Amino acid sequence: MDEITAPYAVADLVSTIELRTKPVVTVGAKTDMGRVRENNEDKHEYFLPEEDHILASRGHVFVVCDGMGGHEAGQIASELATKTFIESYLNHPAEDPEAAGVSATLTANRFIFDTARAVPARRGMGTTLSALCFVQEKAFIFQVGDSRVYRLRSGELEQITVDHTWVEEIVRSGQLTRSEAEVHPNRHILTQAVGTQPQIRVDTFALDLEVGDQFLVCSDGLTNHVKDEALARTLGENGPSKAAWMLVAMALADGGSDNATAIVIRVDDLLALTDPSPSIYPD
Numbered sequence: 001m002d003e004i005t006a007p008y009a010v011a012d013l014v015s016t017i018e019l020r021t022k023p024v025v026t027v028g029a030k031t032d033m034g035r036v037r038e039n040n041e042d043k044h045e046y047f048l049p050e051e052d053h054i055l056a057s058r059g060h061v062f063v064v065c066d067g068m069g070g071h072e073a074g075q076i077a078s079e080l081a082t083k084t085f086i087e088s089y090l091n092h093p094a095e096d097p098e099a100a101g102v103s104a105t106l107t108a109n110r111f112i113f114d115t116a117r118a119v120p121a122r123r124g125m126g127t128t129l130s131a132l133c134f135v136q137e138k139a140f141i142f143q144v145g146d147s148r149v150y151r152l153r154s155g156e157l158e159q160i161t162v163d164h165t166w167v168e169e170i171v172r173s174g175q176l177t178r179s180e181a182e183v184h185p186n187r188h189i190l191t192q193a194v195g196t197q198p199q200i201r202v203d204t205f206a207l208d209l210e211v212g213d214q215f216l217v218c219s220d221g222l223t224n225h226v227k228d229e230a231l232a233r234t235l236g237e238n239g240p241s242k243a244a245w246m247l248v249a250m251a252l253a254d255g256g257s258d259n260a261t262a263i264v265i266r267v268d269d270l271l272a273l274t275d276p277s278p279s280i281y282p283d
Helices: 052-057 073-091 097-118 166-172 178-182 228-237 240-253
Strands: 021-032 042-047 060-068 129-135 138-144 148-153 156-159 203-208 214-218 260-272
Touching: 021 042, 021 052, 021 060, 021 240, 042 073, 042 260, 052 129, 060 073, 060 214, 060 260, 073 097, 073 129, 097 129, 097 138, 097 203, 129 148, 129 214, 129 260, 138 148, 148 228, 156 228, 214 228, 214 240, 228 240, 240 260
Parallel strands: none
Antiparallel strands: 021 260, 042 060, 060 129, 129 138, 138 203, 148 156, 148 214, 214 260
């Protein structure tokens, strides 16, 4: 099966959107195989355009995927998902970045699902996908699986995404406490993943950006070992690169039972380029 090889570009339909606000960011990233795994099924990518028309319509893009499947299929799934998401998102003709992100996630799902059916060694492969896009003064998040996106604002850490896991559904139904879920033997069973079924539901979130915001996009190999208090402290006391490296090192020191990946993004400025006007992206 041919892989997607279209160049990174933005469709002409969205190239006329005015750039009102330019997010200025600092980024750090780190991934590690861990202490137990023999290969790294995590994949992370980010795309930081400089062209005004891309910033106006698609913005900065950050993606973490955590693959699953034997015979290196999980590594292939996460690789395909990150590449397919970014290329499909940037090339989508919709003006609305949320519509483009959902479509890009569904495109990645169909591509991986079809690839798994076509290649016997890749049967059953799939991946999580957590994507964060900064467009003008907004953050858009697209979520499938149990990788996560956090935001640290004014010292307060908030998990933005919701895990697509069996235990999360049970916790939300009131049948299990959060502390019980953290040690439950079925805590890693996913209810949604990219590529494992022909149709999936994509969670979306839209947030206003503020100068000083810090975001963490990470795989569960990190959050299984590093608690929220340590996440908040490490993000708050260090720059993005050092924080990403420290968080992964903390996961390894606690046992490193899985691949661990972190992208840390700090919003350094939101440069206003035009007079304030109503946003085309509703809250």
